[in-house]
Amino acid sequence: MTHEELIIKYIENNCTKTEIEKVAHFMQTDQEFRQELELHQLIHQSLSDEALIEPSNQFTEQVMGKISYKPLVLHWYLYAFILVIPVLAILYTLQHTEYKIESINLSFSTMVYATITIIILLGIEIFYTLYNHKVS
Amino acid sequence: MNLENKSDEVLIHEVLAGNEFAYGSLVERYKTYVHTIVYKIVHQPEDSEDVAQEVFIKVFRSLHSFQFSSKFSTWLYRIATNTAISHRRKQKFTTSIDAVNEQSESTYPLKQKEQKYFLSLAMKQLHEDDVVLLTLFYLKELSLKEIAEIVNSNSNTVKVKLHRARKRLAEQMHTLLPNESISLL
Numbered sequence: 001m002t003h004e005e006l007i008i009k010y011i012e013n014n015c016t017k018t019e020i021e022k023v024a025h026f027m028q029t030d031q032e033f034r035q036e037l038e039l040h041q042l043i044h045q046s047l048s049d050e051a052l053i054e055p056s057n058q059f060t061e062q063v064m065g066k067i068s069y070k071p072l073v074l075h076w077y078l079y080a081f082i083l084v085i086p087v088l089a090i091l092y093t094l095q096h097t098e099y100k101i102e103s104i105n106l107s108f109s110t111m112v113y114a115t116i117t118i119i120i121l122l123g124i125e126i127f128y129t130l131y132n133h134k135v136s
Numbered sequence: 137m138n139l140e141n142k143s144d145e146v147l148i149h150e151v152l153a154g155n156e157f158a159y160g161s162l163v164e165r166y167k168t169y170v171h172t173i174v175y176k177i178v179h180q181p182e183d184s185e186d187v188a189q190e191v192f193i194k195v196f197r198s199l200h201s202f203q204f205s206s207k208f209s210t211w212l213y214r215i216a217t218n219t220a221i222s223h224r225r226k227q228k229f230t231t232s233i234d235a236v237n238e239q240s241e242s243t244y245p246l247k248q249k250e251q252k253y254f255l256s257l258a259m260k261q262l263h264e265d266d267v268v269l270l271t272l273f274y275l276k277e278l279s280l281k282e283i284a285e286i287v288n289s290n291s292n293t294v295k296v297k298l299h300r301a302r303k304r305l306a307e308q309m310h311t312l313l314p315n316e317s318i319s320l321l
Binding site: 004005008036039040042043044045046047048050052053054055056059060062063064066067068 | 168
């Protein structure tokens with residue numbers, strides 16, 4: 001066994017009683033051996049003592065923010081709601097022209113109620129879509 | 137049961153079932169170890185946190201491919217070492233001596249500070265394989281068998297390589313420090 005192997009065995013606490021005695025002997029008689037042992041002990045001790053390195057406090061939050069990102073997808077009926085308003089407006093306008101559709105008779109108040117209802121539904125839908133996006 | 141008390145396996149199943157919050161518990165559980173591994177391999181304090189985050193994002197995206205045959209931590213540390221190694225390869229070591237000094241200054245008293253300083257310099261000179269083995273071994277979290285799994289090797293080879301890594305580290309320390317200085321540290 002080389003001196004180096006003996007030293008590593010010693011710092012890893014794997015030496016037999018005879019080997020420990022050998023180490024003690026070399027420590028007293030061989031300066032080169034002593035220096036080598038001291039160096040290995042220094043390395044072993046320093047690496048063993050090294051503390052774990054904590055990341056920043058926002059680490060988990062940042063990771064979760066990155067993995068949770070999803071593009072905002074609006075539901076098809078959101079677009080349908082938006083389309084209904086111009087369709088109603090067109091139909092209402094047509095009533096006062098020669099292209100009037102006989103079966104459809106929209107009063108102004110019906111138009112207003114329909115528009116308000118649609119805007120409320122649209123608001124609810126947008127709120128839930130954005131809320132769910134934020135939570136996920 | 138709180139997410140914190142659940143085993144890794146249970147949390148992984150929950151993540152795969154769509155509960156992303158369960159992944160937060162896994163990140164919380166392993167962030168310090170992953171960050172330490174990355175920090176020691178990358179040797180760039182300013183990059184280590186980004187690289188550690190990249191590790192967790194990679195793990196999340198490939199969680200469906202995790203085979204429950206090994207421990208989650210072993211798999212995670214393997215991804216952490218591989219990611220850190222490729223980051224290390226991508227860039228030259230530009231960390232100045234001052235940066236190393238600064239790092240040790242705040243944490244350790246004078247004698248230890250010098251030890252850490254020279255050790256950091258010596259570690260920087262080592263090949264990445266040696267750095268990985270020494271880092272994983274001195275985390276004290278892992279057995280030789282687990283280290284072997286992480287580096288795709290077997291326990292005996294890891295043992296031999298660890299001996300060699302320590303030897304090379306000692307040689308680097310010799311080049312940095314004259315013999316008389318070692319006794320003083």
